[in-house]
Amino acid sequence: LLLSKGAEVNAQGGELGTALCAASYRGRDKTVELLLSKGADVNAQGGPYGSALQAASYGGHNKTVELLLSKGAGVNAQGGQYGTALQAASLEGHDKTVELLLSKGVDVNAQGGQYGTALQAA
Template sequence: LSKGADVNAQGGYYGSALQAASLGGHDKIVELLLSKGANVNVQGGHYGSALQAASLGGHDKTIELLLSKGADVNAQGGHYGSALQAVSYGGHDKTIELLLSKGADVNAQGGGYGSALQAASCRAHDKIIKLLLSKGAV
């Protein structure tokens, strides 16, 4: 970055540096990129957004950082469709509760699995399925 790299450059599988760092749960790098002007809601790549990438890995600290910087909890796009669908597929029940507490739409449609309930069902995450149903998933 000190040599002039574009913090918002897009392309490739991950979509952006912020999305790649978020997927790995690299909080310090995420924080650095955001402090240098990275767009927290940039769309693109396989994961759709940084929040969706962090959600797939269940990286709560990264998710909280992204949300505190204005990440859209209901942004659509990417393979998983939404952050809630990504975390449901990943099987991270505590992270699901975090996203739901921040206003994630339990019935959002889209992505390769169609909904969070379908993503959780695909991976037989019983606890997550029960949680989503208790929150009104259909």
């Protein structure tokens, strides 16, 4: 309804950065699909998680992670306080999400964020 009334799908602000990051953080797959179909930028940066993929990984929402990756989310994107999606998933102990990201070719030694590497976050 909000989008049909002219709400900007890629608007930045608030606690989580973008609507796509917020929906991904909460694992709301249908909302993520809707936002992407309405032109949401799958790689938009903003908020504490950096990107929607990092937010979904932090929450351990594997279906959302797979959806975002299938729509072109950068598996090695850097940003936010956790650095990468792998670091965010590792920090929270989401083993299945870590396995999923590793299967997609994520850089296991990427440096950045508050913890430095995924191993340090784990």
